[in-house]
Amino acid sequence: MGPAPAAPRGARNARWLPPLVSRVAALALVTVVVGLLPWLSGRDPALSVLRARSAEQEPTPEVLDAVREDLGLADGPVPMLARWFGGALRGDLGRSWVSDAPVLPGVASAMGVSLLLMAAALAVALATAAALCAPTLVRGARGTLRPGGSGSGALAATLTALPEFLVAVLLMVALSVWLGWLPPYGWQGPVHLVLPSLALGLPAGGLLGRLLDDALPAVLAERWVGLWAASGCSPGLVAAAALRRATPALIPQFGMVVVGLTGGAVAVETVFAVPGIGRTALGAAQSQDLPLLQGSVLGLVLLGTAAGTAAQAARRWLLGPGLRDAALALSPPPTAPAGPVRRTVPAVCAALLLTVSVWGLTRDAMTVRVAERLAAPSWAHPLGTDAVGRDVLARLGHGALATVGTAGLVCLVSLAVALLVGFLPVLSAGAAEMANALPPVIAGILVAAVAGPGPLGAAVAVALVSWPPLAAHTAALVQETRAAAYLTAQRALGSGPRWILLRHVLPSVLGPVTRNAVLRLPGTALALASLGFLGLGAQPPSAEWGLSLSESLPYVERAPLAALAPAAMLLLLAAFAVSSSTLPSRARPPRSPRRRTRASEARTPEGSPR
Template sequence: MLRGDLGTSWVSDAPVLPSVLSATGVSLTLMACALAVALTVAAALCAPALLRGARGTCGPARSGGGAVAAALTALPEFLLAIVLMVVLSVWWGWLPPYGWAGPENLVLPALALGLPAGGLLGRLVDDALPAVLNELWVALWSASGCSPARIAGAALRRAIPALVPQFGLVAVGLTGGAVAVETIFTVPGIGRTALGAARSQDLPLLQGAVLALVLLGVLAGLLAQAAHRRLLGPGLADAALSLAPPPTAPAGPLRRAVPAVCAAVLLAVTVWGLTRDPLTVDAVERLAAPSWPHPLGTDAVGRDVLARLGHGAAATVGIAALVCLVSLVIALVLGFRPALASGAAEMTNALPPVIAGILVVAVTGPGVFGACAAIVLVSWPPLASHAAALVQETRAAAYLTAQRAIGAPPRWILLRHVLPAVTGPVTRHAVLRLPGIALALASLGFLGLGAQPPSPEWGLSLSESLPYVERAPLASLAPAGMLLLLAAFAVSLSTLPTAARPRNGRRFRPAAATRRGARR
């Protein structure tokens, strides 16, 4: 490697380095376009709450783009890619369906990658803005005659530092996680190159592709850390983003009804589907339209779609929830070691779930356990990076300096201040990623690395039905709709105000001798 020699491909007998450099350049171009789409979508999602809070005309500031952001975040990239290809290329003929010949070939892959990433970034910013816009300085600036635009800019500068590491992780995720999109649109990027090398057991090319992904992750992490320190500055080091929970207005009936409706639909479909047989194959009824015997139609081999949705709920939601919980615990533990967490996060986040699954299954063998281990390996870095940024800001708060000055022990500060300020935002972030984890597990099963056919897992059923999306769209859209409902339920439930707000804890009272000394 130091001599610029990454070996020779076992399949083509060509040098590996030129192939890796060419594929990396293609992926970087696609990543830049997708990142532009993501930032545009994120700005559109958080703009209403930012403008309302800056004007101070709608009472306590609160987020407002959670449902749209959840829907975008839960959209599977490869399903979105197929829909865009069918609608914009096959039906309307506006754009080429595949290839890498000119700028027009960038549009569909960039949209397929950028829309879900923009939903995630927009949701994170939208979740952080209310705490900033309800701080006292916003009211002071507004009363002093500052323009809403200036207040909005200052609020963004106040909220962005804790989220900058997420922007870096999303940027490298657009490069490494685009395996499915690059495969669908036949884009010769580094993700497609790595997957092809793994399938053909071309070890030298696979090593070079994975090395390029890791180097991209480290570079993105270093840039994000530098931007985080630059934005934090001495002024923002005096206060944490979560000094206190933002005052929120009571949730209205419509806002409270969203999680109830989503839960009711999920439960109804699951219970109804559990009463039916998900494995019976009827070749005569294959790709059948909805009817009374098959309310949601049948798939490519004649199995009932409704039955597979019901029986796939446990395999999809249960395993994904367990993986999400393990990732959250790892993130909270490593979040209090920012240096260790950030270094490991950039390296592991550079691996797409597919490549991580291949590497893990090479040791453990194919199966659900290997797929879960692979997803845990790549799902904790964004959570740990988020936790580390919040821990750093919270520990720098001025009120914690005062607590230490009057003799508060470190355990008291940790349990009463730092942990409550970090756990809430990171938990909501983990819940937001639950549908993506479920889909990643299913994609590994589709490749033979996780759940095996004829498992009724939602993502696996979705992947199996994609080739027939034009003839039987409901067979693909039904499991995708269940994933969207799961995302809407999780995010809407996490954003509801609770009756008992988390508090910073009782004030630490110094010892009597200290109080007497203070009085003297």
């Protein structure tokens, strides 16, 4: 069989041009938002500068006008945006409002630290992914892989569900505080790179390993594997070929993993006091140093855009000229039926979460008892007290409302947006790509810079980046349902578009997308907790789990339960997400076309032919 004819140049451009245009549009939009931060924040930039330079000086109108004239704020937002953008093109990002130092050298130095950390984390991620998919690859190359078999899917899914800030806290407590093997924070030598790279690379490696572990069985079941083995090819050669065959289809997901590293670096650098671009951006947002925040966010977005573009180029290179225009869609492996253990795990996690939450809700979470601060567990305080003497168990119960309750509202909003946007996939493709290009932490930094830190800003930030997967699911189901044969018969019988939409398309889409949104509830709660941990979400005295963990982390040596208790609740939430998402869905057998047609005819509106 000869090679397939190459696709026309216009068709090839139509495949790679939209993602590139979307990334450029996302970069341009974020650049404009960053450039307009002094006005979008709703606060007087001149007052912020005056307080940063001289906190004791009286903010009289004359002094504020002088500051505005010095910064060029008197001309308005559009001229200042043009000057800032022109300076950015020349390599001049202005001067810090706090230190009056040039922004570009500080951003470049922080970028170098973050690039080194991300490179080490990527190496950890690749090593973790290789270890996770190695059993599947070895058994498949030797011909001993059962149909639908896989390697370490549960372990990979568990690593994927853990947020980077939680992994960082657990590694610090275990390897630094308890065992004393590694330094807990700082950036003085290679040994300080170990813990941050592990915290950043293990969740990414779990995702990469899970993607490969799911794709390899379908590749190893193809006919060429048996032919190669019968021809005397070694298992190593077959495994390498299978890996090359499975990788190109997953490269876009790999690119999103690298983009996710830029968002995860913010939390990891904050936990381990790494002077990277993420910690710099967070510090600038908290101190209202808008020029430094503009440069830092621009650097983070450029990293994400470069990662996405490099992933697209790597995929085309791996495919080669012969397969560049071929579709490499890999069918998912058959899902094994869920055993009693797999069905029990989510129930146990949910029961533990509910029990602790209800028990904690019956206790006082706000009363401060300084005399009992950092107290050990007792009958009065089963999990001890925090740094100001508040009951830890009560904080867990009340924090469940703030964490999971807000996540439920975010999922509901994301579901509504996805249902609206999913019916117009052509118009929403660019917006979805732009939203995917921003990790929740970066969106949280931007929202906090505009509206200030708080639970509403954190919810808006997570909602802005959580709707694209649901919208993509909606669009796929809408396209599949509209192409069904029974709807063609409905149109031939005279049913109107509104009738078809409300009685057939929407019911077919609403159920699966709603279940998808519910499965994303724990992940949304973890994203909100990460923003709370960074100080971008709920503010004291809220009992939100991420904020409670952040407040108790400095006292982990004296009162470990105060920090480990909210971490354990987040771990249970992650375990519930993993165990629920790995359960196979029970698909109802479709009705026969004859029954469906008769039922449809019975519901034909008046005035249409039967």
